[in-house]
Amino acid sequence: MIKIHDLFFKPFISKQEIAEAVKKIASQIEEDYQGKTPVFLGVLNGAFAFVAALSKEYTGDCEIEFTKLSSYQGTQSTKAVQSLIGVENLRGRDVIVLEDIVDTGHTLTKIIEILKEEEVASFKIATLFYKPEAYHEAHTLDYIGIKIPNKFIVGFGLDYDGLGRNLPEVYQLKEK
Ligand SMILES: O=P(O)(O)OC[C@H]1O[C@H](OP(=O)(O)OP(=O)(O)O)[C@H](O)[C@@H]1O
Numbered sequence: 320m321i322k323i324h325d326l327f328f329k330p331f332i333s334k335q336e337i338a339e340a341v342k343k344i345a346s347q348i349e350e351d352y353q354g355k356t357p358v359f360l361g362v363l364n365g366a367f368a369f370v371a372a373l374s375k376e377y378t379g380d381c382e383i384e385f386t387k388l389s390s391y392q393g394t395q396s397t398k399a400v401q402s403l404i405g406v407e408n409l410r411g412r413d414v415i416v417l418e419d420i421v422d423t424g425h426t427l428t429k430i431i432e433i434l435k436e437e438e439v440a441s442f443k444i445a446t447l448f449y450k451p452e453a454y455h456e457a458h459t460l461d462y463i464g465i466k467i468p469n470k471f472i473v474g475f476g477l478d479y480d481g482l483g484r485n486l487p488e489v490y491q492l493k494e495k
């Protein structure tokens with residue numbers, strides 16, 4: 320068990336399970352994008368670890384870009400998704416959004432709105448973690464690493480109030 324700020328977390332997803340999920344997504348994308356050069360669009364901050372891991376597994380041509388959106392405060396999602404770094408030069412490109420987690424889907428909805436405005440040629444969504452019980456948006460997710468219950472997690476890019484992103488495995492909030 321670990322303590323971050325005021326809360327306790329228990330081990331939940333191992334490094335090996337994460338590595339397998341990343342490999343699975345990389346090979347699915349490779350199969351779907353043969354002969355193309357997709358742009359991987361990582362959503363900062365949380366997706367940095369997933370983008371780094373996935374891009375090392377991906378053997379085809381790809382470009383890597385980042386955008387920065389923020390919705391979570393503490394352990395709660397807010398509907399006010401702020402765009403902190405915008406996207407550039409995506410017009411006419413095949414974009415694959417790389418998210419560390421899709422939870423309520425508010426962030427994803429905002430990204431999709433932005434990609435449509437940018438007139439990309441196509442877009443798909445890849446997420447390492449997905450909380451189906453929390454997701455209430457209409458858009459289908461194209462590549463899903465690991466489905467998890469609706470409980471707060473940290474590690475592998477995900478934080479609790481700024482801490483925990485550097486943990487190589489994932490921990491789940493321990494309920495009292
Ligand atoms: O589906 P949602 O409920 O919108 O949650 C998912 C988003 O929440 C986290 O980002 P956050 O807003 O915490 O910013 P961060 O990546 O900088 O931690 C995560 O990285 C996703 O982008």
Ligand code: HPA
Pocket residue numbers: 391396420422470471472473477478479
């Ligand atoms: O469970 C979570 N943990 C950390 N950040 C998050 N952003 C959405 N869901 C989560």
